Amino acid sequence: MKTILLLVASNIFMTIAWYGHLKNQNIPMWKAILVAWGIAFFEYxxxxxxxxxxxxxxxxxxxxxxxxxxxxxxxxxxxxxxxxKEPFHWKYLVSFVLLLGAVYFAFKK
Incomplete structure (x- = not known):
């Protein structure tokens, strides 16, 4: 369970680092990169x-x-x-179900 919780927390940091700057396009690229690196440190x-x-x-x-x-x-x-604030389309759900199939086979004994 610790592994899963750590993975969830790390992914929260990484998602913010990779995509958090998208709503603030007026920030210079170099600043976005430095902030993302700072956030990604905690992900690692x-x-x-x-x-x-x-x-x-x-x-x-x-x-x-x-x-x-x-x-x-x-x-x-x-x-x-x-x-x-992006809409969630049905095609994303189908994609996720297919990926869950991949996980099922990865864990199958």
Whole structure:
């Protein structure tokens, strides 16, 4: 459970770092990059321990990556809908279901 919580927290930081500047296009690119790097530092401070804790303790490398990708999509969806105010289309839901199929097969014994 620690691995999942750390992955969620790290993805929140990374989503903000990568996409948080999109609503403020008037900020110079160099400032957006520096702020994003500063935010991404905290993402790495959470992602590295998440992967270290998870690897070999219930997850292999492929499973960690698949789990991280699903968490990334969930975090981004919330961010896009509530912060960027983008509509959520049915085609995104279908895409997510197909990705969940990929996760299912990654974890299948």
């Amino acid at each position: 401070c959470l992602m590295v321990p998440a992967n270290r804790l998870g690897y070999g303790n219930g997850f292999n490398g492929f499973q960690l990556k698949m789990t991280q990708e699903v968490i990334t999509l969930v975090v981004f969806t919330v961010f896009a809908v509530f912060y960027l």
